[in-house]
């Protein structure tokens with residue numbers, strides 16, 4: 001499923017009329033109709049009076065841009081259906097958008113009850129409130145007046161207990177970054193147009209949008225996107241498309257030979273988790289390379305399916321592998337950067353870099369903060385060290401070190417930075433955050449939509465590395481392995497989460513991976 005940014009939405013509303021001959025007025029008509037359909041999906045709008053009084057109505061709180069105009073269209077459709085509606089207007093109507101003026105004229109002509117916000121005081125009869133104060137047209141911080149209006153709405157809904165809906169995105173939510181302006185409210189539902197807005201999938205926006213309902217625009221807008229970078233959700237539909245049945249005569253030789261490299265005196269659990277996850281995700285043969293000194297302890301603890309070898313003989317260790325995943329528990333001692341470089345120099349096959357292998361790389365590029373702030377995409381990121389084609393799986397702290405940028409900045413420009421990193425370095429980036437994203441060298445970004453809070457425990461990332469390596473060893477491309485890996489890993493945790501809110505372990509996630517694969521194959 002596609003995801004749209006503010007810039008994409010603006011592009012669509014400019015290009016669809018030009019390229020497909022469907023006017024913005026028609027798109028708006030469909031958007032308004034979509035709001036009505038979504039409301040009917042949740043309520044019997046003819047029985048609104050059940051709640052508190054016989055005079056209940058749906059309230060549309062409309063700003064003077066096209067977001068407000070969508071609300072006016074929805075109000076008109078509800079009037080036709082005999083559903084009681086009222087409209088309140090926020091802002092200066094003398095400065096409204098052209099389509100707002102047109103829709104307002106229509107609502108006035110049909111006798112809709114319309115008040116300016118200051119004149120409205122009938123909150124006790126509001127059954128449902130729909131906010132169209134602003135959508136993708138937000139600029140900067142919310143003005144004081146808007147914050148006051150939102151505060152009133154919040155007070156009134158606490159008092160009168162009505163549901164609050166947002167049109168397209170909550171007023172104050174940046175539809176691209178998911179950042180929220182001071183004063184932004186939390187909603188019960190958001191009806192968003194064409195495709196889900198990116199800001200509704202990223203925190204803190206994800207926490208305020210409520211249940212997202214996507215309403216169609218009535219024209220195949222995907223056709224006008226051309227070569228724009230696209231953003232897509234990671235969900236079961238996508239994973240089902242990516243997973244392949246195994247041929248009946250598949251044997252261990254066909255399912256690949258994976259090598260995991262990691263471990264140090266203090267950290268033996270991480271490489272074990274990664275190697276075991278590669279086994280559980282279906283790799284034919286898995287070998288774990290660890291320093292000689294910890295080999296006996298690792299052998300004593302790991303499942304028997306994993307062979308353990310010593311990293312001291314690393315040239316021989318690399319031979320015949322379909323994938324090498326390096327990093328879990330490798331440690332940060334001064335010899336590690338040279339060790340990592342020597343593996344990168346000697347091995348030319350598919351590679352996954354995680355954890356301490358990423359740390360050992362140090363800064364690999366730099367970010368121009370001014371360009372980032374101003375959205376000058378091309379000059380945001382400069383490469384300082386070339387990387388081999390590989391999958392990199394940093395969490396935010398590791399990514400912060402790689403690009404030499406504080407985490408706060410990364411959180412604010414999450415998808416943009418992931419995309420630019422993957423494009424400029426030509427690698428597959430799995431940025432592990434909430435949500436995790438997979439960015440591809442061609443600029444496509446996948447955003448994970450599943451997973452749960454129980455996953456926040458040490459070792460989960462090591463399992464993900466093993467899963468991705470396991471898929472690569474079975475012949476999946478690096479990018480498909482990354483996307484499938486993220487899905488299967490989170491879905492396995494979601495299955496466990498059905499019975500345990502938290503407290504399930506990364507090893508539990510690992511051993512449940514096969515159930516997810518069965519689910520995807522419909523077995």
Ligand SMILES: NC(=O)C1=CN([C@@H]2O[C@H](COP(=O)(O)OP(=O)(O)OC[C@H]3O[C@@H](n4cnc5c(N)ncnc54)[C@H](OP(=O)(O)O)[C@@H]3O)[C@@H](O)[C@H]2O)[C@@H](O)CC1
Pocket residue numbers: 009010012013027028031063064065066067068070091095097133134135136137138139140141142143146167168169193217
């Ligand atoms: N994409 C599509 O294909 C389609 C898009 N559609 C719809 O169009 C919407 C975008 O409409 P848009 O561009 O007219 O802007 P919009 O969200 O109404 O915001 C402008 C209003 O906000 C105000 N305002 C701004 N910043 C503010 C602040 N900081 N603090 C306070 N106020 C602030 C600004 O005030 P002004 O600056 O003018 O005084 C103005 O009143 C989109 O979200 C979707 O719903 C659909 O019709 C279907 C097709």
Ligand SMILES: [K+]
Pocket residue numbers: 067131132133134135166167168169170171
């Ligand atoms: K809105």
